[in-house]
Amino acid sequence: MGTDQNRRRKVGLFPSKAAAQGSGNSIPNKNCCSALSRTKFTSQFSDSTVKMTIYNFYLFDRNGTCLYYVDWNRKKQMTMSKEEEFKLMYGMIFSIKSFVSRLSPTDMKDGFLNYSTSKYKLHFFETPSGLKFIMNTDLSVGSMKDVLHQMFSSIYVEYVVKNPLCSLDQPITSELFKNKLDEFVRALPQFAVKAGT
Amino acid sequence: MSRQGNRAGDPRKVNGELFTLTYGALVAQLIKDYENDEQVNKQLDKMGYNMGVRLIEDFLARANTGKCNDFRETADVIAKVAFKMYLGLTPVVSNWSTAGDEFSLLLESNPLTEFVELPPGHSNLNYSNLLCGALRGALEMVQMDVDVRFVQDILKGDNITEIRLKFIKRLEDAVPVGED
Structure with a gap:
C-alpha cells in the first residue's frame, strides 16, 4: 500500500514540477487566465515560449479502418486500447462531418477542417476518395490543410499506392512509408518541439 | 524522354511506344491463355x-x-484532365442521355492501338478493355458506381472509338459500427 502511494507520488512529481516552473516563467496569474487568452499570450510574445508540437496522426480509409497511427509527443498514458480509440475517433469524425454539413446554411466547399479544445487542436483532411487524415497538434499551430494534403500526395500516394505490395484496405506495415512520414513530420516547422527549453 | 518533358523533370516517364508494345504483349498473352x-x-x-x-x-x-458536383463535371474532368x-x-464528351446519367467519350485516336490490327476471328475482343476497367475502378473510389463499356472501336472498322459511361448509383461512406 505504502509503496504504491510512493510510486504514485513519484510519477506525479515530474509533470507538476514542470508545470510550476512553466507558470513561474511566463504567466504569474495563470489560474485566472482563460484558455483563450493564454493562447493569445503565447502567440504575441517571445517565440521561445511557444511550444508548437504535433502530437499524433491517424489515417483512416473509407471503410473506417485505421490504416496508420503514430504519435510523437503524446505523454499522457491512454486508458483505452488503440482499437477502441480508433473506433471512437472514426465515429466522432463521421458524426462531426455529417453534423457540420447538415447545419451549414449554404453548400460547403471545404466542410469540417479542425476544432480546438483548451489543450489541443485536431486537424482533419479528407480526399474525395474518402481517405481521412487526422492530426492533433498544440493550439498555436495554424491551418494544417496543406500539410495533410502533402502527406497524402507525396507520402501516401508515393509509398503506399505506388507500392504494389501494399494493399490499400489493410493497416500499412511498410517501413519505407513509416520512415518517410516520420521524417516529413519531424521536418515541419510546426513540429519545432521545445524550441525554448 | 527529355523531349516530352512537359511534366517537369519526371525521370520515371517511359517511352510511349514501349507502353503500347507492352500492352500489346499483355493482350496477346491473355488471348493465348484464355482462348x-x-x-x-x-x-x-x-x-x-x-x-x-x-x-x-x-x-x-x-x-x-475537389469533389465534382454532378456527373457532367465528372465527365469533363475525366476527358480534359484525366485522359490528358x-x-x-482529350476525348470529346458527347451523346448525353436526356436524364444526364449517361455519356460517351469519343476518341479519334487511341495510343493503345497504335500498332494493332485485329486478326480475323476476334470480333468480340475489346482490345482496350483495360480502359473501361480503369475508369470503373477509379470512379468507384470516388463513390460512383458506373458501368463502362466499348460501343464502337476503330479497330473493328468503326469511324471512331466510343466508350460509354452510365451512372448507376452513389456509394455511401461506411457508417461506423453502432451508428445509424
Whole structure:
C-alpha cells in the first residue's frame, strides 16, 4: 500500500514540477487566465515560449479502418486500447462531418477542417476518395490543410499506392512509408518541439 | 524522354511506344491463355479495375481537384484532365442521355492501338478493355458506381472509338459500427 502511494507520488512529481516552473516563467496569474487568452499570450510574445508540437496522426480509409497511427509527443498514458480509440475517433469524425454539413446554411466547399479544445487542436483532411487524415497538434499551430494534403500526395500516394505490395484496405506495415512520414513530420516547422527549453 | 518533358523533370516517364508494345504483349498473352474473347475482355477489365483503384489516388494527388458536383463535371474532368494526364489526349464528351446519367467519350485516336490490327476471328475482343476497367475502378473510389463499356472501336472498322459511361448509383461512406 505504502509503496504504491510512493510510486504514485513519484510519477506525479515530474509533470507538476514542470508545470510550476512553466507558470513561474511566463504567466504569474495563470489560474485566472482563460484558455483563450493564454493562447493569445503565447502567440504575441517571445517565440521561445511557444511550444508548437504535433502530437499524433491517424489515417483512416473509407471503410473506417485505421490504416496508420503514430504519435510523437503524446505523454499522457491512454486508458483505452488503440482499437477502441480508433473506433471512437472514426465515429466522432463521421458524426462531426455529417453534423457540420447538415447545419451549414449554404453548400460547403471545404466542410469540417479542425476544432480546438483548451489543450489541443485536431486537424482533419479528407480526399474525395474518402481517405481521412487526422492530426492533433498544440493550439498555436495554424491551418494544417496543406500539410495533410502533402502527406497524402507525396507520402501516401508515393509509398503506399505506388507500392504494389501494399494493399490499400489493410493497416500499412511498410517501413519505407513509416520512415518517410516520420521524417516529413519531424521536418515541419510546426513540429519545432521545445524550441525554448 | 527529355523531349516530352512537359511534366517537369519526371525521370520515371517511359517511352510511349514501349507502353503500347507492352500492352500489346499483355493482350496477346491473355488471348493465348484464355482462348475465348469474352474471357479476355473480363480479365482486361479486372486488371484495369485494380489499376483504377490506385490510379485515382495518384490522380487526386496530382490534379488537386475537389469533389465534382454532378456527373457532367465528372465527365469533363475525366476527358480534359484525366485522359490528358495519363494518355496525352482529350476525348470529346458527347451523346448525353436526356436524364444526364449517361455519356460517351469519343476518341479519334487511341495510343493503345497504335500498332494493332485485329486478326480475323476476334470480333468480340475489346482490345482496350483495360480502359473501361480503369475508369470503373477509379470512379468507384470516388463513390460512383458506373458501368463502362466499348460501343464502337476503330479497330473493328468503326469511324471512331466510343466508350460509354452510365451512372448507376452513389456509394455511401461506411457508417461506423453502432451508428445509424
